[in-house]
Amino acid sequence: MDWSPLLISMKTSLSATACALSLGILAAWGIRGLGGRLKAILDVLFTLPMILPPTVLGFGLLLLLGRNGPIGRAFLSIGVRIVFSWGATVIAATVVAFPLVYRTVRASFEQIDSAILNAARTLGLSERSIFCRIMVPMSLPGIVAGAVLAFARALGEFGATLMVAGNIPGRTSTIPIAIYFASEGGDDGRALAWVLIIVAISFTVILAMNWAGGRGRR
Amino acid sequence: MSVDMEFVKRLGDFTLSVSLRAGNERIGILGASGSGKSMTLKCVAGIETPDEGRISIDGVTVYDSARGIDLRPQRRRAGYLFQNYALFPSMTVAQNIGIAARGANARERAGIVADAVRRLGLEGLERALPARLSGGQQQRTALARILVSDPAILMLDEPFSALDAHLRSRMERELSERVEAFGGTVFFVSHSRDEVYRVCDRIAVIDGGRIDGAVGKRELFDNPRTVNAAILSGCKNVARARKAGDRMVFVPDWNLTLETAASVGRDMAWVGIRSHHIRHPARGETVNCFTFAVERRSAAPFSVTEYLIAPYEGTPKPVALCRERTIEENAPEGDRRAYCVPPEKILLLCD
Numbered sequence: 239m240d241w242s243p244l245l246i247s248m249k250t251s252l253s254a255t256a257c258a259l260s261l262g263i264l265a266a267w268g269i270r271g272l273g274g275r276l277k278a279i280l281d282v283l284f285t286l287p288m289i290l291p292p293t294v295l296g297f298g299l300l301l302l303l304g305r306n307g308p309i310g311r312a313f314l315s316i317g318v319r320i321v322f323s324w325g326a327t328v329i330a331a332t333v334v335a336f337p338l339v340y341r342t343v344r345a346s347f348e349q350i351d352s353a354i355l356n357a358a359r360t361l362g363l364s365e366r367s368i369f370c371r372i373m374v375p376m377s378l379p380g381i382v383a384g385a386v387l388a389f390a391r392a393l394g395e396f397g398a399t400l401m402v403a404g405n406i407p408g409r410t411s412t413i414p415i416a417i418y419f420a421s422e423g424g425d426d427g428r429a430l431a432w433v434l435i436i437v438a439i440s441f442t443v444i445l446a447m448n449w450a451g452g453r454g455r456r
Numbered sequence: 457m458s459v460d461m462e463f464v465k466r467l468g469d470f471t472l473s474v475s476l477r478a479g480n481e482r483i484g485i486l487g488a489s490g491s492g493k494s495m496t497l498k499c500v501a502g503i504e505t506p507d508e509g510r511i512s513i514d515g516v517t518v519y520d521s522a523r524g525i526d527l528r529p530q531r532r533r534a535g536y537l538f539q540n541y542a543l544f545p546s547m548t549v550a551q552n553i554g555i556a557a558r559g560a561n562a563r564e565r566a567g568i569v570a571d572a573v574r575r576l577g578l579e580g581l582e583r584a585l586p587a588r589l590s591g592g593q594q595q596r597t598a599l600a601r602i603l604v605s606d607p608a609i610l611m612l613d614e615p616f617s618a619l620d621a622h623l624r625s626r627m628e629r630e631l632s633e634r635v636e637a638f639g640g641t642v643f644f645v646s647h648s649r650d651e652v653y654r655v656c657d658r659i660a661v662i663d664g665g666r667i668d669g670a671v672g673k674r675e676l677f678d679n680p681r682t683v684n685a686a687i688l689s690g691c692k693n694v695a696r697a698r699k700a701g702d703r704m705v706f707v708p709d710w711n712l713t714l715e716t717a718a719s720v721g722r723d724m725a726w727v728g729i730r731s732h733h734i735r736h737p738a739r740g741e742t743v744n745c746f747t748f749a750v751e752r753r754s755a756a757p758f759s760v761t762e763y764l765i766a767p768y769e770g771t772p773k774p775v776a777l778c779r780e781r782t783i784e785e786n787a788p789e790g791d792r793r794a795y796c797v798p799p800e801k802i803l804l805l806c807d
Contacts, residue, residue, distance in 0.1 A: 351542065353542040354543075356501070356503045357536065357542035361555070361605045362531075362605055363558075371555065372544050375546040375547075
């Protein structure tokens with residue numbers, strides 16, 4: 239049996255989790271200082287990928303990253319093709335996982351007593367060091383929860399990935415895509431094997447999350 | 457060191473208007489809860505921005521709406537002790553203190569922290585997390601952290617409200633000593649007149665969203681000028697009054713015409729009588745002496761409050777005056793008693 243889908247899925251999910259985590263935390267931090275309408279609009283935009291069908295995201299990404307898209311064309315001019323590469327699987331998974339990190343971390347940041355942040359300011363701490371040394375440590379349980387959710391979501395990503403990365407065995411064929419094509423091609427045994435593997439991984443992830451959550455509360 | 461502020465801050469239909477100057481002294485800001493006391497401190501610290509005016513700390517203009525100056529809190533050197541102390545929960549006591557020692561290298565920092573820990577009596581707690589500390593220890597940690605940050609002024613926001621009653625008097629004494637040692641301008645916000653009186657030199661009363669300078673604390677208690685200042689200073693008997701002569705007022709609510717020691721000013725609209733100033737008349741004394749009906753008595757552990765109704769006939773029943781006496785005072789039971797209000801104790805108040 240070809241184990242490459244497992245490797246690709248793990249590599250993609252871990253990379254996408256790292257990307258979504260950094261972007262999500264920064265977005266949650268950046269939106270704090272904004273006020274009123276801009277904040278409301280950005281909040282909706284950052285959450286939208288969670289609600290939209292993956293095909294809409296895939297289509298949108300193709301418009302941006304494809305041969306005629308603004309970003310795709312810029313990269314093509316330096317000889318890099320984004321769509322139908324391994325990188326595209328990471329981009330697709332990052333986009334769908336991002337809102338989960340953003341919302342969990344934003345909620346954690348909002349829980350912090352504003353007196354603590356104001357005290358830090360009157361003590362002379364810069365906004366950056368308040369972020370790194372106070373907000374992030376205080377929000378660690380939320381950040382971990384966001385990361386686990388992001389990993390789980392990235393692992394299960396199918397629709398957008400198929401549209402922007404396709405099914406290239408050994409490069410972009412993740413477990414969910416391998417299951418779909420195995421089942422389509424009548425290879426039920428193979429599909430079932432991958433199904434069992436991904437159920438086992440997901441089971442472990444949720445178990446780990448509950449365990450970490452229990453520890454965080456204690 | 458000094459602070460000079462003159463600003464207006466609007467919050468919905470509430471307007472806070474502050475005019476206050478302070479030197480190297482402890483200024484109490486006395487007001488009911490929700491009167492804008494904390495907001496005043498937040499404007500000085502730069503956490504909130506006033507709508508107009510100016511604030512200078514130690515000669516440095518930190519806010520001036522006309523000149524477009526609004527320094528960030530980081531650059532105002534205004535030490536702020538929050539009501540709940542606002543310690544960083546993920547850091548130990550030593551880390552909480554050390555993080556405020558900016559610009560120091562690791563070795564200097566360790567020395568500064570050790571020194572602050574010793575001065576504030578936090579030895580042995582260096583590695584404890586704030587959640588493990590008692591209220592008093594949290595307050596000392598917060599104060600150590602502020603002092604390490606080298607503030608130009610200190611602002612204490614209801615520092616005892618989070619403490620148990622039996623801890624309060626000890627913490628108050630400790631904090632008083634440390635605040636005295638600080639030597640610079642200190643603002644102390646409280647709704648308790650006793651606390652403010654014990655800790656501060658001068659007191660500013662916040663009255664209908666206005667702070668209009670500070671007065672010596674004795675003056676506030678002996679001679680409050682406005683009705684609100686009298687109430688905040690603990691005066692229990694306050695009523696509207698009319699001028700009835702050069703040294704004479706009529707109080708409709710109490711149905712009493714009272715002689716006063718000071719001449720009655722044009723803007724006098726209220727009078728106040730402290731409950732412990734109503735006393736037994738001396739032999740032959742007649743000025744401001746009346747026979748009151750004792751409506752009811754209520755006993756506290758060490759004092760008794762009597763509710764006194766002045767004589768009346770054909771008028772609606774007057775509002776009761778309250779008189780406080782210690783339980784030791786020998787007062788026969790009985791529902792009619794002669795009492796006297798000394799003219800020099802009557803507070804003449806304006807709106």
